[in-house]
Amino acid sequence: xxxxxxxxxxxxxxxxxxxxxxxxxxxxxxxxxxxxxxxxxxxxxxxxxxxxxxxxxxxxxxxxxxxxxxxxxxxxxxxxxxxxxxxxxxxxxxxxxxxxxxxxxxxxxxxxx
Amino acid sequence: xxxxxxxxxxxxxxxxxxxxxxxxxxxxxxxxxxxxxxxxxxxxxxxxxxxxxxxxxxxxxxxxxxxxxxxxxxxxxxxxxxxxxxxxxxxxxxxxxxxxxxxxxxxxxxxx
Numbered sequence: 001x002x003x004x005x006x007x008x009x010x011x012x013x014x015x016x017x018x019x020x021x022x023x024x025x026x027x028x029x030x031x032x033x034x035x036x037x038x039x040x041x042x043x044x045x046x047x048x049x050x051x052x053x054x055x056x057x058x059x060x061x062x063x064x065x066x067x068x069x070x071x072x073x074x075x076x077x078x079x080x081x082x083x084x085x086x087x088x089x090x091x092x093x094x095x096x097x098x099x100x101x102x103x104x105x106x107x108x109x110x111x112x113x
Numbered sequence: 114x115x116x117x118x119x120x121x122x123x124x125x126x127x128x129x130x131x132x133x134x135x136x137x138x139x140x141x142x143x144x145x146x147x148x149x150x151x152x153x154x155x156x157x158x159x160x161x162x163x164x165x166x167x168x169x170x171x172x173x174x175x176x177x178x179x180x181x182x183x184x185x186x187x188x189x190x191x192x193x194x195x196x197x198x199x200x201x202x203x204x205x206x207x208x209x210x211x212x213x214x215x216x217x218x219x220x221x222x223x224x225x
Contacts, residue, residue, distance in 0.1 A: 004155075042201065042215040043156065057212075090155055099143050099205040102213060104155035 003027050004105035006091050012111045013081050021076040021108045023091030032074040033102065034066060035090040043090055049074060078110075086112045117145070117185075117202040117216035125222040132189040134219045136202030137182075143205045145178055146213070147187050150199045159187075159200075164207075192223045 005024045013019040023032065030051050035043040047056045049068045063085070065077040078085055088109050092102040120135045136145070144163045148156040162169050162178045162185065169176050175188040189196055199218040205211050 006155075040217075042217045045212055045214075048212075088153075092156075099211065099213070101146065101158045101161055102156075103158065104148075106155045107153075109153070 004091060004093055004103050006089075006105035006108050008108060009106060010109050010111070012113060013078075014113050015083065016080045019078050019081055019110070021078075021089050021091075021110070023074045023076070023105055024072050025074075025091075025093045025103075026072070027093055027095070027103060028071060029093035029095050029103070030071075031094045031096065032068060033092040033094075034064075034074070034076045035092065037088045037090055037107075039087075046076070081110070081112045083112050086110055117204050117214070119200070119202055119216045119219045121219060122217070123220045123222075125224065126192055127224050128192060128194055130192055132192050132196070132221055132223070134187045134189075134200055134202075134221070136185045136187070136216060138185075138202075138204050139183065141207045142180070143207050143211060145176075145185050146203045146205075147174075147176060147185075148201045148203060148215075150201065150218070152198070156201065189221075192221075194223050194225045197221060197223045 007022050033048040034046045037043040046060045067075045088107045090107045091105040094100045094102045117136045117138045146161045147159040150156045160171050160176050162176050173190045178185045201215050201218045203213045203215045
C-alpha cells in the first residue's frame with residue numbers, strides 16, 4: 001500500500017511559469033518534508049511542517065513556497081521556475097520528532113524548458 | 114557541517130560478495146541512518162543506529178557506529194543484483210533544531 005504519494009511523477013514546465021507539486025500521506029504523520037535532489041547529489045531539505053507549523057531552511061530561495069491544508073496533504077509551489085530548479089523533488093514524512101525515520105515518496109522529476 | 118561523507122563514492126562487486134560502505138561525519142550526533150535509493154526513485158530507510166549503540170543488524174545488513182572516530186559502516190552480505198542502488202548515510206545532530214542531513218551517497222553496482 002502506498003504510504004507517501006507524489007503527483008505527478010514527472011512535471012514539465014516553462015521558464016517562469018508557476019508550478020505546484022503535490023504530496024499526500026496515509027501514515028497520519030505529524031511532520032512532512034520537501035527535499036530537492038539534483039543529479040548525483042545529496043537530498044537538500046527545503047522546508048518542513050510540524051503539524052501546521054512551517055519551518056523554512058535559511059538557504060531556501062523565496063521562489064519556493066509550501067502549503068499544508070491538512071494532515072494528509074502538502075504542496076510545493078515554485079513561483080517562477082528557473083533552469084536551475086530542474087531536479088527531483090522528494091516528499092517525506094515522519095511520525096513525530098525530526099530525528100526519527102523518514103518515509104519518502106517516489107519523487108517528482110521537474111524539467112524546466 | 115554535519116553532512117556525512119561516504120566512502121567509496123562508487124563500488125562494483127560480483128553477486129554473492131559482501132559490500133562494505135563507510136560514512137564519516139564531523140560533529141556529535143543523536144543518530145545515524147542509512148537509506149537506499151534506486152535510480153530515479155525515492156529513498157527507502159534501511160536502518161537507524163543511535164549514538165549509544167555500536168552495532169545493529171537487519172536481515173543481510175549490518176551497521177556499525179564508532180562515535181570516537183565519528184564513523185559508521187554499512188555491510189551488505191551475500192549481495193544480489195537487486196541491491197544495485199545508491200546508498201546514503203544521514204545524520205541527526207544533538208542540537209534542539211537538528212535536522213536529517215544526507216551525505217552525497219555511494220553508488221553500488223552488483224554484477225550478476
